[in-house]
Amino acid sequence: MQCDLLIENGTVVDPARGIHAVQDVAVAAGVIVELASDEKVAPAKRLNARGLLVTPGLIDLHVHVYRRHVPISLDADEVSLAGGVTTMLDAGSAGSYNFAGFRYDVIDRVDAQVFGLVNLSCIGLVAAHYGELMDPRYADPAGVVRVIEQFPEVALGVKIRAGAQIIGAGQQGWDNFLKAVQAARDSGTWLMIHIGESPMPVPEMIPHLQAGDCITHCFKGGSETILDEDGKVFEAVAEGARNGIVFDVGHGLGSFHWDIVQAALDQGFEPTTISTDLYRDNVHGPVYDLPTTMSKFLMLGVSLDRVIAMSTSEPARVLGRDDDLGTLRPGTVADITLLDMRQGEFTFTDSYQQTRVGDRLLQAAGVVRRGELFVTGNRLQVTR
Secondary structure: OEEEEEEEEEEEEEHHHOEEEEEEEEEEOOEEEOOOOOOOOEEEEEEEOOOOEEEEOEEEEEEOOOOOOOOOOOOHHHHHHHHOEEEEEEEEEEEOOOHHHHHHHHHOOOOOEEEEEEEOEOOOOOOHHHOOOOOHHHEOHHHHHHHHHHOOOOEEEEEEEEOHHHHOOHHHHHHHHHHHHHHHHHHOOOEEEEEOOOOOOHHHHHHHOOOOOEEEOOEOOOOOOOEOOOOOEOHHHHHHHHOOOEEEOOOOOOOEOHHHHHHHHHOOOOOOEOOOOEOOOOOOOOOOOHHHHHHHHHHOOOOHHHHHHHOOHHHHHHHOOOOOOOOOOOOOEOOEEEEEEEEEEEEEEOOOOOEEEEEEEEEEEEEEEOOEEEEOOOOOEEEO
């Protein structure tokens, strides 16, 4: 069989298909192709992945990549190559007034696959430090619906940052929250809610949400968390998860607290998805990249297969793209991540300057995006 790329000798971890084994992966014309056990393969390129993990392309469900327009944003392709991420979701950097610009200036120009959520604020995060919904006139639910109808292939849902300093306190905060919920319903999509120091407790949000809606920053500290005053996961939160509400990590600069995540995990409450909330102020620490965030969950005792699932098949399902992303199933797009799992002693930091030490660190060694190989580490041996 002729193919463009053969990845040999790597440990394939594909949770969507229940695979964790040393296998070869072949790519032809930008898609994964079936390898028969007795078939001779004639690849244009061979990549020796011995000692590496070969996973579906990592999917980061929370980044900010509206570069040059939103001051906090990063370059999508730099995020992709450094972190082994092939698909990312920009979490509301653009609103109804500037999503078209985001589409044409970023989504259509970068090599990485970028989707976007439309911010309830018409200006998105252009002036995020002022609070994009403190002036209620900026809320534009009708505009959100219009943008999603205009760009359905890339505008996948709605975003609101539900901190009191962003959406307002009291009734104003509730009004903005409910407008975001309604925009998701009217557009037939889903809502991602950033929980900050919110004007309403997390359990009071849950009755307004439905399966597929997402609470990001689920392990933040502060006054409003997913834990009650006794340190127990709110029953409304646990029930919401059982009913299909997505709980996303969204690590960020101020939204990941060791004590909160440890308490939740000890009670059997896992996040649905692992994401970074990567932006300018956390890319040099404490977040760095998606594999580092994944490594923190390995250190906390979550299995490797679950960590990979939370970064591949689960976010693909949230995006509604699990028919083609988040798996190495033959016939799907050839998005592949090669991870080096280093052994040693590694210091990890949460968003509150607290450290813990783990013995495994995942690092991106390379990515294949739509069949094209990009080498990012020094462990890969590529031959022609």
